Amino acid sequence: xxxxxxxxxxxxxxxxxxxxxxxxxxxxxxxxxxxxxxxxxxxxxxxxxxxxxxxxxxxxxxxxxxxxxxxxxxxxxxxxxxxxxxxxxxxxxxxxxxxxxxxxxxxxxxxxxxxxxxxxxxxxxxxxxxxxxxxxxxxxxxxxxxxxxxxxxxxxxxxxxxxxxxxxxxxxxxxxxxxxxxxxxxxxxxxxxxxxxxxxxxxxxxxxxxxxxxxxxxxxxxxxxxxxxxxx
Amino acid sequence: xxxxxxxxxxxxxxxxxxxxxxxxxxxxxxxxxxxxxxxxxxxxxxxxxxxxxxxxxxxxxxxxxxxxxxxxxxxxxxxxxxxxxxxxxxxxxxxxxxxxxxxxxxxxxxxxxxxxxxxxxxxxxxxxxxxxxxxxxxxxxxxxxxxxxxxxxxxxxxxxxxxxxxxxxxxxxxxxxxxxxxxxxxxxxxxxxxxxxxxxxxxxxxxxxxxxxxxxxxxxxxxxxxxxxxxxxxxxxxxxxxxxxxxxxxxxxxxxxxxxxxxxxxxxxxxxxxxxxxxxxxxxxxxxxxxxxxxxxxxxxxxxxxxxxxxxxxxxxxxxxxxxxxx
Numbered sequence: 001x002x003x004x005x006x007x008x009x010x011x012x013x014x015x016x017x018x019x020x021x022x023x024x025x026x027x028x029x030x031x032x033x034x035x036x037x038x039x040x041x042x043x044x045x046x047x048x049x050x051x052x053x054x055x056x057x058x059x060x061x062x063x064x065x066x067x068x069x070x071x072x073x074x075x076x077x078x079x080x081x082x083x084x085x086x087x088x089x090x091x092x093x094x095x096x097x098x099x100x101x102x103x104x105x106x107x108x109x110x111x112x113x114x115x116x117x118x119x120x121x122x123x124x125x126x127x128x129x130x131x132x133x134x135x136x137x138x139x140x141x142x143x144x145x146x147x148x149x150x151x152x153x154x155x156x157x158x159x160x161x162x163x164x165x166x167x168x169x170x171x172x173x174x175x176x177x178x179x180x181x182x183x184x185x186x187x188x189x190x191x192x193x194x195x196x197x198x199x200x201x202x203x204x205x206x207x208x209x210x211x212x213x214x215x216x217x218x219x220x221x222x223x224x225x226x227x228x229x230x231x232x
Numbered sequence: 233x234x235x236x237x238x239x240x241x242x243x244x245x246x247x248x249x250x251x252x253x254x255x256x257x258x259x260x261x262x263x264x265x266x267x268x269x270x271x272x273x274x275x276x277x278x279x280x281x282x283x284x285x286x287x288x289x290x291x292x293x294x295x296x297x298x299x300x301x302x303x304x305x306x307x308x309x310x311x312x313x314x315x316x317x318x319x320x321x322x323x324x325x326x327x328x329x330x331x332x333x334x335x336x337x338x339x340x341x342x343x344x345x346x347x348x349x350x351x352x353x354x355x356x357x358x359x360x361x362x363x364x365x366x367x368x369x370x371x372x373x374x375x376x377x378x379x380x381x382x383x384x385x386x387x388x389x390x391x392x393x394x395x396x397x398x399x400x401x402x403x404x405x406x407x408x409x410x411x412x413x414x415x416x417x418x419x420x421x422x423x424x425x426x427x428x429x430x431x432x433x434x435x436x437x438x439x440x441x442x443x444x445x446x447x448x449x450x451x452x453x454x455x456x457x458x459x460x461x462x463x464x465x466x467x468x469x470x471x472x473x474x475x476x477x478x479x480x481x482x483x484x485x486x487x488x489x490x491x492x493x494x495x496x497x498x499x500x501x502x503x504x505x506x507x508x509x510x511x512x513x514x515x516x517x518x519x520x521x522x523x524x525x526x527x528x529x530x531x532x533x534x535x536x537x538x539x540x541x542x543x544x545x546x547x548x549x550x551x552x553x554x555x556x557x558x559x
Binding site for chain 2: 005010011018019021022032035108
């Protein structure tokens with residue numbers, strides 16, 4: 001595939017260590033978190049693919065390989081949908097958090113093309129996870145989503161992010177997080193909810209978010225203000 | 233002035249190509265519109281870009297892109313990849329060079345200024361401040377004809393023959409901009425250096441201008457090495473010195489294997505982690521293998537007309553210093 005960079009095992013190992021170190025010390029290097037995800041995620045990506053193959057909608061996604069970016073998704077149309085509709089809330093989330101579906105880095109270090117697609121899909125639906133979980137892009141929101149994803153996908157990158165995210169902010173925030181509703185909510189729902197990689201989100205734009213949550217077994221999210229202040 | 237340039241320069245490449253490339257890559261085109269009188273060269277061959285084969289016209293563009301991408305992390309990456317050893321190489325280079333007082337240097341592919349700054353520091357240290365009056369006085373009746381003529385054409389506020397000066401020349405404006413920023417940070421005054429953008433294969437300067445020509449880790453990236461060497465010969469004064477620092481071949485097979493493994497396994501990974509750019513550093517390690525070895529390069533320098541061509545290996549041949557004199 002076009003963005004593929006073939007790497008030896010040694011190079012993948014070196015990349016994992018290097019990108020992890022860089023991501024922890026320079027957290028604005030989103031590309032490093034992405035790289036670490038790719039180089040450490042082989043088993044998890046394979047497992048995700050198996051789960052998708054076992055589900056009829058998942059199989060469809062693997063076959064059709066839909067992409068989510070500004071040329072495949074009509075954001076203007078989504079914005080015209082009524083409030084409460086998944087598509088409308090997605091666009092609202094993008095605007096509130098100053099995000100765009102085009103900002104995701106392409107996958108390079110996964111060698112098998114189909115597994116590379118699974119990883120790409122994971123990256124592209126991350127924002128949709130945010131929307132359906134009702135989480136903004138501040139630290140609290142991101143960590144909550146990471147816990148959810150860690151349980152759902154099994155990606156080491158998610159697990160490491162979920163564990164080290166609060167740690168990086170200091171011991172007070174670790175305590176805060178454990179005492180908050182968010183952590184336990186994320187864990188509970190990660191386990192109980194349907195496999196989110198098997199959801200064909202593009203077919204649900206008009207559906208109400210509440211209905212979707214019921215369908216996928218996701219509880220009502222705890223209130224997460226845009227400017228959540230985590231003590232550090 | 234323009235007519236002098238037209239008659240004096242004897243570049244053998246297409247004049248339109250050069251002006252076009254200078255205009256594309258440089259924020260200010262410093263050679264005048266017509267440029268040197270380069271005669272047309274219609275042959276468009278193929279060359280290497282790392283291990284890829286590309287059209288010659290494409291190579292320039294791709295090399296430019298590489299250095300545009302790496303400019304801001306260039307120095308950091310150099311330190312990381314060589315564990316700081318590149319600084320020792322450059323220090324050794326200046327020591328071998330040992331420029332005398334009042335040297336006018338052109339540092340080609342000088343980019344972020346590593347050689348230029350070492351040169352200026354050396355001049356300060358060894359020869360006192362760069363601006364120093366001449367030790368001897370020339371009696372007026374023996375003054376050379378034309379001397380005053382040359383003087384009046386140049387800037388009356390500086391005595392060019394007394395001060396050391398370096399012209400930093402690079403095809404890539406982004407690299408030059410980084411260099412200029414560094415110069416300011418390090419406190420070098422503006423009269424000591426000029427920063428010129430252009431193509432080393434066709435220098436926008438008259439013949440016999442400089443006392444010395446240096447090119448450090450740049451000649452590997454050019455499309456036509458022979459043209460660069462010929463241009464170097466042209467712009468040097470008689471007695472001028474050509475000095476080149478470049479990656480070369482490691483003769484020892486065991487060491488070479490270790491070096492190759494390190495280059496191909498580790499360096500692109502470093503490029504991705506530190507600079508976010510795998511491909512530029514993959515290009516770097518490939519281009520080193522494509523460059524001629526010590527002996528072959530020395531022959532090319534002799535072919536350009538230089539005499540007393542010598543080379544010296546650094547770090548078991550990972551890098552080499554080549555030098556020659558224009559007589």
